[in-house]
Amino acid sequence: MTRTIVATPQDLTITPRPLGIGKHANAARWWHGGDPIATTWFNALSATFPQGETFFIEAVRRYRDDVGPALKEQIAAFVQQEAMHTREHVAFNKLIKQAGYDTSAMDEYTRKRLDIARKRHPIGQLAMTVALEHFTAIMAHALLVDRDPLPGAPDDVRKLWHWHAIEEIEHKSVAYDTYLAATKNISGLYRYYIRCKVMFLVSLLFWRANIRHMADFFRQDGINTPRTWWRVAKYLFGTPGMARKIFVPYMSFYVPGFHPWKHDDRALIARIERELQKSE
Ligand SMILES: [Fe+2]
Numbered sequence: 001m002t003r004t005i006v007a008t009p010q011d012l013t014i015t016p017r018p019l020g021i022g023k024h025a026n027a028a029r030w031w032h033g034g035d036p037i038a039t040t041w042f043n044a045l046s047a048t049f050p051q052g053e054t055f056f057i058e059a060v061r062r063y064r065d066d067v068g069p070a071l072k073e074q075i076a077a078f079v080q081q082e083a084m085h086t087r088e089h090v091a092f093n094k095l096i097k098q099a100g101y102d103t104s105a106m107d108e109y110t111r112k113r114l115d116i117a118r119k120r121h122p123i124g125q126l127a128m129t130v131a132l133e134h135f136t137a138i139m140a141h142a143l144l145v146d147r148d149p150l151p152g153a154p155d156d157v158r159k160l161w162h163w164h165a166i167e168e169i170e171h172k173s174v175a176y177d178t179y180l181a182a183t184k185n186i187s188g189l190y191r192y193y194i195r196c197k198v199m200f201l202v203s204l205l206f207w208r209a210n211i212r213h214m215a216d217f218f219r220q221d222g223i224n225t226p227r228t229w230w231r232v233a234k235y236l237f238g239t240p241g242m243a244r245k246i247f248v249p250y251m252s253f254y255v256p257g258f259h260p261w262k263h264d265d266r267a268l269i270a271r272i273e274r275e276l277q278k279s280e
């Protein structure tokens with residue numbers, strides 16, 4: 001029996017879209033409709049994005065001359081998209097600070113973690129990027145597939161997250177394809193082992209960092225209590241249920257022969273993009 005090999009669609013285009021709204025957005029402390037749980041979940045993610053995405057750019061760009069022309073072009077578009085995400089989330093994170101939060105401990109924690117990551121072998125750094133890009137793509141899908149993603153957010157902030165989610169889905173295979181190209185001389189079994197091992201470790205670090213940052217925000221709000229964390233559990237596993245929704249797509253990464261485009265969600269991003277344009 002022949003197995004169908006799924007790869008990046010040949011007609012995929014990765015389009016860096018200018019945004020520039022972060023600095024004009026609303027700066028309410030609990031900007032997500034006054035809900036500290038939803039606000040903190042997104043704030044904690046955003047706190048790590050600028051440094052994290054800079055790391056992704058470095059890890060992928062390092063291989064741009066070792067890949068074919070089509071992937072090289074995709075890497076260039078990936079770098080542009082991630083650089084713009086960094087810029088917009090720097091602006092958004094300034095709003096978080098203006099709302100009265102001190103994010104310096106989170107920034108320092110992220111810097112230290114990434115300093116450790118930068119000491120790893122370049123293939124290891126690329127595998128970490130592959131793992132985190134899988135997280136961003138499946139979270140982006142889970143966010144956009146909701147009938148009303150970020151219902152309590154002001155328009156500009158909602159737009160920022162929708163825009164970011166669209167581009168994360170669009171470029172979801174770039175790090176993965178770069179990893180396949182960079183490890184082409186390694187046995188299939190060994191490269192499968194590396195990506196799964198790294199994914200497992202990165203998953204622990206990803207959740208640890210998010211929980212740590214959320215606790216920091218809750219402490220600053222004086223609500224770091226069991227009741228708050230019970231509400232977090234309900235938010236992540238109940239409604240809207242981001243952690244619940246990403247569980248199966250997350251596990252698909254461990255299936256041999258996984259490829260991000262086995263799940264083609266281009267129709268979803270086309271629909272959200274149309275809605276974004278209409279709202280302009
Ligand atoms: Fe991004």
Ligand SMILES: [Fe+2]
Binds near residue numbers: 082171
């Ligand atoms: Fe990304």
